[in-house]
Amino acid sequence: MADQPVSELTTTQANQEATQLREQLDSWRKEYYVQDAPTVEDHTYDMHYQRLLDLEAAFPEIVTPDSPTQQVGDVTLPGFSKVTHTVPMLSMGDVFSIEELAEFDARTKQNLGQDELEYNCELKIDGLAISLVYENGKFVQGSTRGDGNIGEDITANLKTIKSIPMTLTEPLSIEVRGECYMPKASFAKLNERQEAEGKTPFANPRNAAAGSLRQLDRKVTADRNLDTFIYYTSSFEALGASTQSEALQRYQELGFTINPHSRVCHNMDEIKAYIDEYTGQRESLSYGIDGIVIKVNPVSQQDELGNTVKVPRWEIAYKFPPDEQQTVVRDIEWTV
Ligand code: NAD
Numbered sequence: 001m002a003d004q005p006v007s008e009l010t011t012t013q014a015n016q017e018a019t020q021l022r023e024q025l026d027s028w029r030k031e032y033y034v035q036d037a038p039t040v041e042d043h044t045y046d047m048h049y050q051r052l053l054d055l056e057a058a059f060p061e062i063v064t065p066d067s068p069t070q071q072v073g074d075v076t077l078p079g080f081s082k083v084t085h086t087v088p089m090l091s092m093g094d095v096f097s098i099e100e101l102a103e104f105d106a107r108t109k110q111n112l113g114q115d116e117l118e119y120n121c122e123l124k125i126d127g128l129a130i131s132l133v134y135e136n137g138k139f140v141q142g143s144t145r146g147d148g149n150i151g152e153d154i155t156a157n158l159k160t161i162k163s164i165p166m167t168l169t170e171p172l173s174i175e176v177r178g179e180c181y182m183p184k185a186s187f188a189k190l191n192e193r194q195e196a197e198g199k200t201p202f203a204n205p206r207n208a209a210a211g212s213l214r215q216l217d218r219k220v221t222a223d224r225n226l227d228t229f230i231y232y233t234s235s236f237e238a239l240g241a242s243t244q245s246e247a248l249q250r251y252q253e254l255g256f257t258i259n260p261h262s263r264v265c266h267n268m269d270e271i272k273a274y275i276d277e278y279t280g281q282r283e284s285l286s287y288g289i290d291g292i293v294i295k296v297n298p299v300s301q302q303d304e305l306g307n308t309v310k311v312p313r314w315e316i317a318y319k320f321p322p323d324e325q326q327t328v329v330r331d332i333e334w335t336v
Pocket of ligand 1: 028029031032033038039040041042043045046072073090091092094122123124125126127128129130145178179231293317
């Protein structure tokens with residue numbers, strides 16, 4: 001990847017580099033989202049994506065509507081009915097250092113005109129986003145994120161996952177979202193079996209979960225031991241919660257599984273302590289995490305901040321440095 005400072009480039013040079021970056025990122029996205037078989041580490045993808053963001057920020061005239069920076073990545077596979085999300089399922093901005101996180105904190109306070117903010121910190125589960133729709137407390141439809149507006153109908157597959165309640169404890173009509181993931185032990189077993197059967201092993205638990213959920217035969221999904229954590233609703237009023245931390249409690253009351261490790265933090269010191277704690281505990285968790293999500297806690301402030309075309313302004317992912325134990329088939333050095 002080119003390392004010349006963006007400020008030293010002409011518009012023509014920036015445009016040329018951005019075009020090459022988009023081509024490379026599109027190719028990696030196809031491997032990751034369509035084939036569930038990435039050939040580079042997420043960190044490599046993230047660094048190239050970041051460079052494209054920097055180029056487009058410095059030269060706004062070179063942004064194209066089909067740039068990966070302007071679109072949620074997933075695609076919908078043929079064979080599944082399509083579901084239109086009533087509220088788009090967005091991606092998430094990310095940072096790679098505490099300094100960048102402090103910039104997010106300062107920017108968010110400035111946007112809200114506040115000196116202090118409350119955040120809910122959560123583990124960033126390495127799976128794929130799902131949407132679950134309930135009518136009068138009954139599970140009626142489940143889907144993938146897809147391109148953010150249109151996802152795949154995977155209702156039958158989701159019905160095989162034990163942690164997804166078919167009936168809520170209250171007769172609510174509500175859409176909730178969360179992460180579907182494959183626990184590390186199930187991933188190890190699945191790959192052993194893949195190898196024994198002469199099939200290609202999955203690159204990581206995220207891709208294994210995505211491949212297992214998007215199966216036309218629900219028996220395959222049922223056999224893969226997937227699990228879920230719920231963390232969002234597009235219907236806060238129906239839920240009756242005014243903060244993210246309250247919402248998590250409500251999901252649990254309704255019968256969903258929530259991740260038990262979230263914490264309300266009031267300043268950067270508390271956030272940093274949370275990040276340090278879970279960076280240390282990462283290996284001992286029974287599921288993969290690839291970072292920490294920091295969310296503005298009051299829903300009214302989330303609404304005030306709103307979204308960009310691709311990401312909410314009220315949350316950010318702090319991504320862990322590359323995991324040396326992660327197994328990806330090969331890592332490519334890419335230069336412009
Ligand atoms: P993302 O995975 O970085 O972050 C957004 C997602 O985080 C949400 O959609 C949700 O599914 C998930 N999430 C997990 N825990 C959460 C929590 N507690 N609260 C809220 N959301 C939570 O973004 P993305 O757009 O889904 O994917 C982009 C990422 O995928 C890249 O940053 C890169 O790491 C990876 N990627 C890798 C390759 C590759 O070739 N290796 C290619 C494309 C994308």
